[in-house]
Amino acid sequence: MSSVVLADAGGVVLELAEVINANRAWLSEIDGAIGDGDHGINMSKGFSQAAAALGKAGGGLAAAFTTLGDTLLGGIGGSMGPLYGSFFLDLGSTLDGHAVLDAALFSKALHTGLASLQDLGNAKVGDKTLLDTLVPALDAFDAAVAGGADFGAALSAMRAAAETGRDSTKDLVAKIGRAARLGERSRGVLDAGAASCCLLLQTMAAGLQRRLT
Amino acid sequence: MSSVVLADAGGVVLELAEVINANRAWLSEIDGAIGDGDHGINMSKGFSQAAAALGKAGGGLAAAFTTLGDTLLGGIGGSMGPLYGSFFLDLGSTLDGHAVLDAALFSKALHTGLASLQDLGNAKVGDKTLLDTLVPALDAFDAAVAGGADFGAALSAMRAAAETGRDSTKDLVAKIGRAARLGERSRGVLDAGAASCCLLLQTMAAGLQRRLT
Amino acid sequence: MNRIINNPDEVVEDALRGYLRAHPDILAATDNPRVLRERNAPRAGKVGVVTGGGSGHEPAFLGYIGENLIDAVAIGEIFSSPTAKSFHDAFVAADGGRGVACLYGNYAGDNMNVKMAIRQAAAHGLTVKTVVANDDVPSAPKDQREKRRGVAGEILMWKVGGAKATEGADLDGVIATAQKAIDNTRSIGIGLSACTIPAAGKPNFSIADGMMEVGIGHHGEPGIEVGPIRPARELADLMLDTVLPDLPFAPGDNVAVLVSGLGATPVMELYILYDHIAEVLSSHDISIKHHFVGNYFTSLEMMGVTLTLMKLDDELDRLLAAPAHSIGMTRIAR
Amino acid sequence: MNRIINNPDEVVEDALRGYLRAHPDILAATDNPRVLRERNAPRAGKVGVVTGGGSGHEPAFLGYIGENLIDAVAIGEIFSSPTAKSFHDAFVAADGGRGVACLYGNYAGDNMNVKMAIRQAAAHGLTVKTVVANDDVPSAPKDQREKRRGVAGEILMWKVGGAKATEGADLDGVIATAQKAIDNTRSIGIGLSACTIPAAGKPNFSIADGMMEVGIGHHGEPGIEVGPIRPARELADLMLDTVLPDLPFAPGDNVAVLVSGLGATPVMELYILYDHIAEVLSSHDISIKHHFVGNYFTSLEMMGVTLTLMKLDDELDRLLAAPAHSIGMTRIAR
Numbered sequence A, B: 001m002s003s004v005v006l007a008d009a010g011g012v013v014l015e016l017a018e019v020i021n022a023n024r025a026w027l028s029e030i031d032g033a034i035g036d037g038d039h040g041i042n043m044s045k046g047f048s049q050a051a052a053a054l055g056k057a058g059g060g061l062a063a064a065f066t067t068l069g070d071t072l073l074g075g076i077g078g079s080m081g082p083l084y085g086s087f088f089l090d091l092g093s094t095l096d097g098h099a100v101l102d103a104a105l106f107s108k109a110l111h112t113g114l115a116s117l118q119d120l121g122n123a124k125v126g127d128k129t130l131l132d133t134l135v136p137a138l139d140a141f142d143a144a145v146a147g148g149a150d151f152g153a154a155l156s157a158m159r160a161a162a163e164t165g166r167d168s169t170k171d172l173v174a175k176i177g178r179a180a181r182l183g184e185r186s187r188g189v190l191d192a193g194a195a196s197c198c199l200l201l202q203t204m205a206a207g208l209q210r211r212l213t
Numbered sequence C, D: 001m002n003r004i005i006n007n008p009d010e011v012v013e014d015a016l017r018g019y020l021r022a023h024p025d026i027l028a029a030t031d032n033p034r035v036l037r038e039r040n041a042p043r044a045g046k047v048g049v050v051t052g053g054g055s056g057h058e059p060a061f062l063g064y065i066g067e068n069l070i071d072a073v074a075i076g077e078i079f080s081s082p083t084a085k086s087f088h089d090a091f092v093a094a095d096g097g098r099g100v101a102c103l104y105g106n107y108a109g110d111n112m113n114v115k116m117a118i119r120q121a122a123a124h125g126l127t128v129k130t131v132v133a134n135d136d137v138p139s140a141p142k143d144q145r146e147k148r149r150g151v152a153g154e155i156l157m158w159k160v161g162g163a164k165a166t167e168g169a170d171l172d173g174v175i176a177t178a179q180k181a182i183d184n185t186r187s188i189g190i191g192l193s194a195c196t197i198p199a200a201g202k203p204n205f206s207i208a209d210g211m212m213e214v215g216i217g218h219h220g221e222p223g224i225e226v227g228p229i230r231p232a233r234e235l236a237d238l239m240l241d242t243v244l245p246d247l248p249f250a251p252g253d254n255v256a257v258l259v260s261g262l263g264a265t266p267v268m269e270l271y272i273l274y275d276h277i278a279e280v281l282s283s284h285d286i287s288i289k290h291h292f293v294g295n296y297f298t299s300l301e302m303m304g305v306t307l308t309l310m311k312l313d314d315e316l317d318r319l320l321a322a323p324a325h326s327i328g329m330t331r332i333a334r
């Protein structure tokens, strides 16, 4: 129970698309509070396109991540296109050539994706962005592994940390993106990207856990 | 007590301007219900200009009516400019050359003005316009005179009839002007022009009555 | 009311100063502050072309002053006819010795003021003839065409009349062609929100969220139907279903199409509508030879759109194609 | 939301069909449905000039495609950066063999997508250099100019860059001049009402009746001050007091002035404002050599206005004067 056979796991990406579509209105509503109210629209547009490109089965996970990344980059623009786009492209290229996904490879993939995302977006933890979900979630995953947890348990740790990370954005003042200009007015509501990132990481973790062998 | 010395009566026109300015908001409000909400604005613009042109005293009434007519024609445009403009121009030209105003001359002046107004506007009684005030008011004046009333009493009859005429527009469906396209929707509210015409006729009558010698 | 104005009673004066300052290459002032002329008007030997109307419809009316277009414009208060005096002074400003064609829209105030202005002009020997635009189909049944309002079709009438005058036609020729232009022109408007006259301070009609007023007039005059907004492609059908049978336009016709926003509707939506209109016309085998999409005749900050179709013969086609330069419309020679 | 649309998620697609249909004399499609090019682009031997940005700002961005202006435009969703792929494809569509100047506005999404697109272009040997417009004074203090947004000043940058490329300058020359253009340009916006992205269905910010937001961004980004609307002449002062000292503009300067409506503000109000702006500039002994008043860079149906000032040297003056023809701006040779 500590790895996932990648050839069968492309369905995870379809599950990501599902959860984004199901939360389209909610994500836009959060974005509407301090952003421009389109985060759900943007995300669901890109993820639906990717799901359509993948078809029912989803194929291998590496290829599915690459398709998702390509589709986001080519299909939605805005900030989310390049940020989530390169993140998933990196996940795909890191996994590419591997037969199975274990905790070490998963961590490496997320770190690679995170690096691109930060290179491109220049945001850091505390700026009230999706990084406030992603970074602590990844940290929690690494810490669990370092503490001896198996892949499944580490994914559970990541799920919990993603949620805490997302909620941490509520008290933050936005330092980057549209909301930044609101200053203190941006405090008190969740960040939309942190919310979508939490949905993605939790769904990804759950999907991988169900596929653990 | 049956005539007015015209040379001193120009002040009547200043009184007309006063009553129009005092009712600016009310006239616009009535017009707003089924027209475009500017009747008070239009009227007060023209009448203020005329008052300014006349100065404090007002001069003779014939010249004052002519100045008012000229100013309305040259200063406010819309429908009111030509309609009230030619009406007052005709009042002025009918009175011109006379030293005193009696009931017969007053009736002749109003009939002349009414004829221009109808020639220009093609409206008739019942169309829900200022004619619904003017025509019955003039009829009442003529009837009173025919019945033996003196100028002052006939002016009182005219005042009462103007008000009845104005109120009659409430139940009418507009047949002409902006409100006409509302059809049945135009029923139930006063006509703005009928309201201003009532103010003008009543104020004119009162002003002449005060000047009767 | 969130507006960029000073005294609400002086918006017209204030704007005219800005127009004159910004466009000395096109516009010139006259002795009457409510009359602007083309900077080279009057042109000796040319029939003068005049229009006029209330303000708040910019670029109409003054935006169509220009070479090959309008020579002088009489300018009224917001949504209110210019004075008889202003119409008269515009006639004088445009008169190059061959008479003046006054091409204006069918509104009670304008009719009366033009009538009085013409009497005044005649008194000193200036001949003025008129064409009264009545292109707005929903404003009266076909058998009462003389009651219909003039709307954006006026622009095509001005373009045609202006070019005809420049070609050297006499007054009767300009009038006949402008009359032919408007006789072959049909329009319809759809209103999606109200507007506020600055001096009034609040809208004098309302259109509920999600609703539209089909057949609305340029001042918010009520239309023929109030109902829920439909998709753009159905609006195109609805507008064409009213306009096409009225003339009627027939397969094989060549037309000019003008899609004008009423002010606040984003221009991209005019193009969405235009796309459907062009598609439907093509399915009827009607060919678009000239088209205009943009804010050509507005109603302050109303949302909504008007569609105007003109059936072309060779002359109308040629006159619409003639180069022209004005604030509201520039046609480049090709 | 009272709009002329079909599926709110497809307004951009639907509008682009209309634009292409209406302007075949200017625009051409490319393989990427979100990239339009000038119909004669790429022009061999000319530096390609590209821009791109979110939709809803029409006539920006595609309205500035034209001879002597922009060669190709990448088109995003409403208020959202185009994709990296679209920027890349626009580079290719504009490339006449001498490299591509990408002249765009300072927004996070655009910065990222352009960055990725440039990497992609470099991978197949296409050189792209950028100028990032940051003319919006209220969006960051002067010592953080690199954080400022690009607003309507982009239009003047495009005009200058496009004319420079047509003159035959090489890529570095076009970039240097466009950079000089924006370095000498300052803008400020005032918002008077909110706007609604069709796919969102309701406004994502609000401005109360009688209030204004000074320094608002083109997507409703909050400004530096919310307060009661003041008379137009005070708005002109307020805007100039922010813009003039920032460059600074000084007595004796020649400038270009652009007053753009945000969409729903009646055009006559832009002229009211322009009149005051011209008056104040003249009192500062600053000469207006070029001016533009109209809806040049909008934000859907927002009410409000932006003021842009560019300090001119002989080169900028010459390049602004060069003839150009596009949907959003036509300059006729005189």
Ligand SMILES: Nc1ncnc2c1ncn2[C@@H]1O[C@H](COP(=O)(O)OP(=O)(O)O)[C@@H](O)[C@H]1O
Pocket (backbone or CB within 6 Å): A031, A035, A036, A037, A038, A039, A040, A042, A043, A078, A079, A080, A083, A120, A121, A122, A123, A128, A129, A130, A131, A176, A177, A178, A191, A192, A193, A194, D080, D081, D108, D109
């Ligand atoms: N530079 C950045 N780095 C990381 N995340 C960012 C950055 N800029 C914005 N975001 C995220 O993007 C989210 C907004 O996304 P979205 O609404 O789709 O795009 P837009 O802001 O263009 O409308 C924010 O909630 C934030 O989490």
Ligand SMILES: Nc1ncnc2c1ncn2[C@@H]1O[C@H](COP(=O)(O)OP(=O)(O)O)[C@@H](O)[C@H]1O
Pocket (backbone or CB within 6 Å): B031, B035, B036, B037, B038, B039, B040, B042, B043, B078, B079, B080, B083, B120, B121, B122, B123, B128, B129, B130, B131, B176, B177, B178, B191, B192, B193, B194, C080, C081, C108, C109
């Ligand atoms: N043809 C006409 N004859 C007489 N009165 C008319 C005519 N047309 C309009 N009116 C009067 O004009 C009034 C409206 O005046 P006003 O609001 O000042 O002008 P507008 O309708 O141009 O806004 C109506 O209430 C009506 O009484």
Ligand SMILES: [Mg+2]
Pocket (backbone or CB within 6 Å): A031, A035, A036, A037, A038, A039
């Ligand atoms: Mg957003």
Ligand SMILES: [Mg+2]
Pocket (backbone or CB within 6 Å): B031, B035, B036, B037, B038, B039
């Ligand atoms: Mg009225």
Ligand SMILES: [Mg+2]
Pocket (backbone or CB within 6 Å): B036, B038, B078, C078, C079, C080
């Ligand atoms: Mg009116």
Ligand SMILES: [Mg+2]
Pocket (backbone or CB within 6 Å): A036, A038, A078, D079, D080
């Ligand atoms: Mg967005």
